[in-house]
Amino acid sequence: MKQATAVNNEPGRFRQAMAWLHTWGGLVASWALFAIFLTGTIGVFDDDITHWMNPERAMVGEFDPQTNTQQQRLDAVTKGEAYLRDIAPQSHLWRIRLPSEVDPAIGLTWENENEQFQQARLHPVSGELLTQKQERETQGGHHFVHMHFEFHAGTAGIWLVGFFTMIMLVALVSGIIIHKRIFKDFFTFRPGKGQRSWLDAHNASSVLSLPFQLMIAYTGLIVFVTVYMPVGVIANYDHPRTFFAEVFNQPEHRPETGIQAEVYPVTELFEKAEALMEKPASFISVEHPGDSSAVAKVFGLFEKEKNTGRLLFLSSGQVILDAVTGELLHIEAPDLFDKSNAFAAQRIMRTLHFANFGGYTVRWIYFILGMAGTIMMATGAILFMVKRRQRSLNEFGAQTPKVYRAIEVLNISAISGLMVACIAFFWVNRLLPLEVADRAGWEIKLFFFIWLGSLLHAALRPASRAWIEQLIGFAVLSLLLPIVNWLTTGQHLFHYFARGDWSNVGFELTILLFGVLGVFTVKILKRKQQKTITEANRVYKPESESA
Amino acid sequence: MTLSYPGRIFSLLLAATFGGYLLTSAVVILVAAILPLSRADAVITSSLLSFAVYTAVIIWVFAVKDAKRAWTGMLSATVIIGGTGLLLTELLR
Amino acid sequence: MNMLLMMLLGTALCYAGMAGLSLAMPRNYSQLNAAKLSARNNFVLRVASIALLIVSLWPVISMWGVVVGIVIWLGLLSVAAVMWVSLLAYWPRLATAKALGLSVVGLASCVVLWLC
Numbered sequence: 001m002k003q004a005t006a007v008n009n010e011p012g013r014f015r016q017a018m019a020w021l022h023t024w025g026g027l028v029a030s031w032a033l034f035a036i037f038l039t040g041t042i043g044v045f046d047d048d049i050t051h052w053m054n055p056e057r058a059m060v061g062e063f064d065p066q067t068n069t070q071q072q073r074l075d076a077v078t079k080g081e082a083y084l085r086d087i088a089p090q091s092h093l094w095r096i097r098l099p100s101e102v103d104p105a106i107g108l109t110w111e112n113e114n115e116q117f118q119q120a121r122l123h124p125v126s127g128e129l130l131t132q133k134q135e136r137e138t139q140g141g142h143h144f145v146h147m148h149f150e151f152h153a154g155t156a157g158i159w160l161v162g163f164f165t166m167i168m169l170v171a172l173v174s175g176i177i178i179h180k181r182i183f184k185d186f187f188t189f190r191p192g193k194g195q196r197s198w199l200d201a202h203n204a205s206s207v208l209s210l211p212f213q214l215m216i217a218y219t220g221l222i223v224f225v226t227v228y229m230p231v232g233v234i235a236n237y238d239h240p241r242t243f244f245a246e247v248f249n250q251p252e253h254r255p256e257t258g259i260q261a262e263v264y265p266v267t268e269l270f271e272k273a274e275a276l277m278e279k280p281a282s283f284i285s286v287e288h289p290g291d292s293s294a295v296a297k298v299f300g301l302f303e304k305e306k307n308t309g310r311l312l313f314l315s316s317g318q319v320i321l322d323a324v325t326g327e328l329l330h331i332e333a334p335d336l337f338d339k340s341n342a343f344a345a346q347r348i349m350r351t352l353h354f355a356n357f358g359g360y361t362v363r364w365i366y367f368i369l370g371m372a373g374t375i376m377m378a379t380g381a382i383l384f385m386v387k388r389r390q391r392s393l394n395e396f397g398a399q400t401p402k403v404y405r406a407i408e409v410l411n412i413s414a415i416s417g418l419m420v421a422c423i424a425f426f427w428v429n430r431l432l433p434l435e436v437a438d439r440a441g442w443e444i445k446l447f448f449f450i451w452l453g454s455l456l457h458a459a460l461r462p463a464s465r466a467w468i469e470q471l472i473g474f475a476v477l478s479l480l481l482p483i484v485n486w487l488t489t490g491q492h493l494f495h496y497f498a499r500g501d502w503s504n505v506g507f508e509l510t511i512l513l514f515g516v517l518g519v520f521t522v523k524i525l526k527r528k529q530q531k532t533i534t535e536a537n538r539v540y541k542p543e544s545e546s547a
Numbered sequence: 548m549t550l551s552y553p554g555r556i557f558s559l560l561l562a563a564t565f566g567g568y569l570l571t572s573a574v575v576i577l578v579a580a581i582l583p584l585s586r587a588d589a590v591i592t593s594s595l596l597s598f599a600v601y602t603a604v605i606i607w608v609f610a611v612k613d614a615k616r617a618w619t620g621m622l623s624a625t626v627i628i629g630g631t632g633l634l635l636t637e638l639l640r
Numbered sequence: 641m642n643m644l645l646m647m648l649l650g651t652a653l654c655y656a657g658m659a660g661l662s663l664a665m666p667r668n669y670s671q672l673n674a675a676k677l678s679a680r681n682n683f684v685l686r687v688a689s690i691a692l693l694i695v696s697l698w699p700v701i702s703m704w705g706v707v708v709g710i711v712i713w714l715g716l717l718s719v720a721a722v723m724w725v726s727l728l729a730y731w732p733r734l735a736t737a738k739a740l741g742l743s744v745v746g747l748a749s750c751v752v753l754w755l756c
Binding site: 184186187188189190191204205208209211212308309310311352357358359360361362365366368369372 | 643647658661662665667668704705707708709711712714715716718719721722724725726728729730
Binding site for chain 2: 014018021163166170173218222225228236243246247342345
């Protein structure tokens with residue numbers, strides 16, 4: 001900062017430049033960032049959400065994978081293997097996940113001829129394919145996680161999220177620079193004072209949670225560091241696989257040869273790996289099955305207790321075998337971290353971002369501070385318009401009123417519209433008929449349709465009405481969700497209480513709380529609009545002399 | 548050559564995003580080359596720091612607020628830093 | 641249950657500490673009371689608040705260990721500050737009474753747990 005001030009000769013100019021950057025960079029990114037942040041915050045509870053969205057499935061925690069006998073584990077692998085050999089004898093990848101506490105079924109993933117990932121779940125005892133009649137096909141909490149890191153748009157989405165995250169970092173730093181009284185205003189929030197209150201709310205939500213916001217943005221970029229910043233690897237290695245082999249301390253990935261070769265019995269590979277690790281395994285993948293380069297990776301069961309109090313997780317154990325000959329290629333001993341310090345730093349940042357340490361305590365802290373982040377973005381975007389509603393700054397000449405209107409419409413659908421879409425997503429899960437083909441895909445499509453609908457609604461209605469109507473929609477959808485659940489599945493809060501299903505109790509109570517908050521927000525907005533009804537006539541009138 | 552106001556802003560945006568990314572990449576190469584760590588560790592460490600560098604570069608571009616100066620400053624820095632970095636990578640590898 | 645207890649204890653002490661630090665600032669104190677705090681009382685309040693924040697490290701570290709404990713503590717500081725600011729804006733007296741109550745209950749529980 002010192003240097004930059006020197007460059008500009010006058011310190012005021014630097015701050016002014018940063019204010020410009022913060023205002024416009026923040027506004028343009030705020031719509032996308034609000035979506036990234038809201039879905040990420042909800043995604044903290046992805047497993048609990050998946051559980052609620054699967055009412056036919058056994059309770060989370062009801063099944064403990066550690067109680068599985070070896071015979072049960074091997075049977076599960078055999079069932080998965082038979083299914084995969086039948087459906088995808090030649091593939092790039094097979095994965096068999098054993099029943100876990102999150103999902104008591106056998107989970108299968110493979111790549112089809114078009115290199116698309118396919119999934120199926122088998123009954124853990126009978127080995128039959130689980131159909132939509134036995135269990136609804138749903139996207140579950142993954143929807144929020146995937147929205148969060150890729151907007152459901154694959155690699156392009158990952159890059160977009162990275163782009164906006166960089167803007168967030170820049171907005172945070174420029175925000176710190178232009179905030180003149182960080183410590184003096186540390187605890188300041190004065191409600192009911194118009195523009196001043198919006199600024200207070202924006203400042204307080206960001207300053208009080210600043211360490212979290214900086215951490216989450218930076219570690220988010222670090223999760224995909226080799227995607228976003230591949231240049232170091234490119235400059236130093238002929239092929240990325242050499243780099244990854246060095247980092248993971250493992251043999252290099254074997255490229256496909258095109259020579260056909262029979263896959264070694266997968267169940268035997270699994271059994272062999274368990275014997276080598278001297279512990280139960282929970283997951284096996286086969287790369288290029290059917291090719292002579294086929295490799296099997298067997299992963300040991302993750303033991304939570306061993307990683308309590310740690311940010312750097314110990315290895316759960318991993319065995320790499322030649323999937324044609326069955327020969328051992330590499331073994332990573334369990335309960336150790338045998339990799340370099342730099343890699344450990346990356347892993348720690350990743351753990352910090354994923355919030356998969358410290359149990360529910362950390363999840364709730366992340367949820368609350370994530371909500372503070374969404375408030376920071378929403379109040380920032382709203383503040384932009386509140387300032388200009390009082391008096392147009394005429395930045396776009398004759399086009400200014402039109403641009404302001406567009407910004408207002410985008411604000412409404414990006415903030416309240418997305419909130420409506422997120423709750424409606426849960427309604428879709430309960431109301432969409434179970435036999436619909438590609439049901440999980442339709443859940444996502446309808447989520448986007450509803451979000452798009454909110455944009456149309458915002459474009460057709462006056463701004464002040466649109467805000468209130470969408471927030472009423474949000475409150476009503478939230479408050480009625482438990483009733484819809486009761487009518488469609490016969491399950492309800494008291495039933496969850498009686499069953500001791502705290503995950504679902506927490507889910508429904510949180511939704512109800514948001515419904516109540518929605519009602520209060522609507523009430524406050526209505527009261528304010530009555531008060532300022534006379535001022536409303538002055539809105540959007542550019543003042544030519546203020547240029 | 549003088550640009551219109553939207554043109555200047557657009558040029559600044561390009562300088563910050565693409566120019567900034569290039570300069571950051573150059574810094575990553577140089578830092579990875581000079582860190583006294585194993586090759587993989589040096590690459591990871593410099594990549595982990597890259598986003599802080601990128602942020603600083605973007606802030607610098609908008610602090611200068613002069614597209615021409617931002618572009619010349621950044622491109623020359625990229626060439627010098629990146630060139631040295633690549634040279635050292637070849638020599639020290 | 642133990643984890644929930646330690647989390648609540650940590651949050652309570654952080655909340656009380658943050659409230660104290662806030663009330664040691666004239667602007668926030670005036671939201672509560674028209675009279676001003678004397679310089680000496682102000683100093684005492686500030687020291688006591690910092691002490692509360694330091695004590696709040698104990699439940700989290702004893703539950704989650706040093707590394708994760710400190711991360712959780714940093715998170716709780718923010719959470720407590722957000723809670724305090726939103727309460728202070730609408731119900732300053734309730735917010736302060738809650739801070740006083742939580743500091744007493746929190747400290748007492750720490751002593752009891754420590755002795756057991």
